[in-house]
Amino acid sequence: MRQNPARRTALLDAAIEVLAREGSRGLTLRAVDAEAGVPTGTASNYFANRAELLRQITDRTHERLTPDPDALAATMRAPAGRELVVTLLEQLLERMRADRSSHLAMLELRLEATRRPELRTDLTRSFATTLENNISWHLDSGLPGDRTTVLLLYLGMLGMIVDDLTVPDLLATHDHHALIESLVARTLPGGGGA
Known part of the structure; x- marks a missing residue:
């Protein structure tokens, strides 16, 4: 997994926007990439799977709030x-x-x-x-x-x-x-x- 903290934060912020706008069914790694404006496949370098993405979204929302x-x-x-x-x-x-x-x-x-x-x-x-x-x-x-x-x-x-x-x-x-x-x-x- 990649370790660029700024990129990970940007991807998590993009994931929060996708989740808020599209709901859980719209939250895909590809949708996160598109929201973050990064090449397709970038999010998969940072999150092993959807469950890991959801876990990290939880942590990031707590940070933001x-x-x-x-x-x-x-x-x-x-x-x-x-x-x-x-x-x-x-x-x-x-x-x-x-x-x-x-x-x-x-x-x-x-x-x-x-x-x-x-x-x-x-x-x-x-x-x-x-x-x-x-x-x-x-x-x-x-x-x-x-x-x-x-x-x-x-x-x-x-x-x-x-x-x-x-x-x-x-x-x-x-x-x-x-x-x-x-x-x-x-x-x-x-x-x-x-």
């Missing part, structure tokens, strides 16, 4: 209360909207995992690690709530993101900021009411 460390550090200068949690969740929604392809690719991977047990195992491990890291980060940052709070916030935001990606008109008449504020207020200890 990880917040910029400097921007996150600036956000975290605020007091560790409910308002900061609202801000962090709003930034999550903004990142999704800025990189819709990565989120759509992740949805496609989830669907593909229902048909490929090995991919389901990989995704479960990857998502479990990410979720555990997010829970630990939340608690270590001194943000309000416990493990269950973070899990509930994750589930609430996942639903909002899936709807925003797939049926954006469904929530178009609702104020996303108000929904996130209400989610936080109702989920965090002592945060009843809207």
Whole structure:
């Protein structure tokens, strides 16, 4: 397998675009080559097979969706209360909207995992690690709530993101900021009411 990291990243980014636009059935090594604008056969030099490509797409989407460390550090200068949690969740929604392809690719991977047990195992491990890291980060940052709070916030935001990606008109008449504020207020200890 080839080891040019920049070329591998470019191929993975192309694969994410193909997966987001064409779905799992449209994701072929030839389609990745075409999307990346490289000679036919290039992707096969970097990925042994489709399963390996899917595994690496999972890793690359996590890289693309990880917040910029400097921007996150600036956000975290605020007091560790409910308002900061609202801000962090709003930034999550903004990142999704800025990189819709990565989120759509992740949805496609989830669907593909229902048909490929090995991919389901990989995704479960990857998502479990990410979720555990997010829970630990939340608690270590001194943000309000416990493990269950973070899990509930994750589930609430996942639903909002899936709807925003797939049926954006469904929530178009609702104020996303108000929904996130209400989610936080109702989920965090002592945060009843809207």
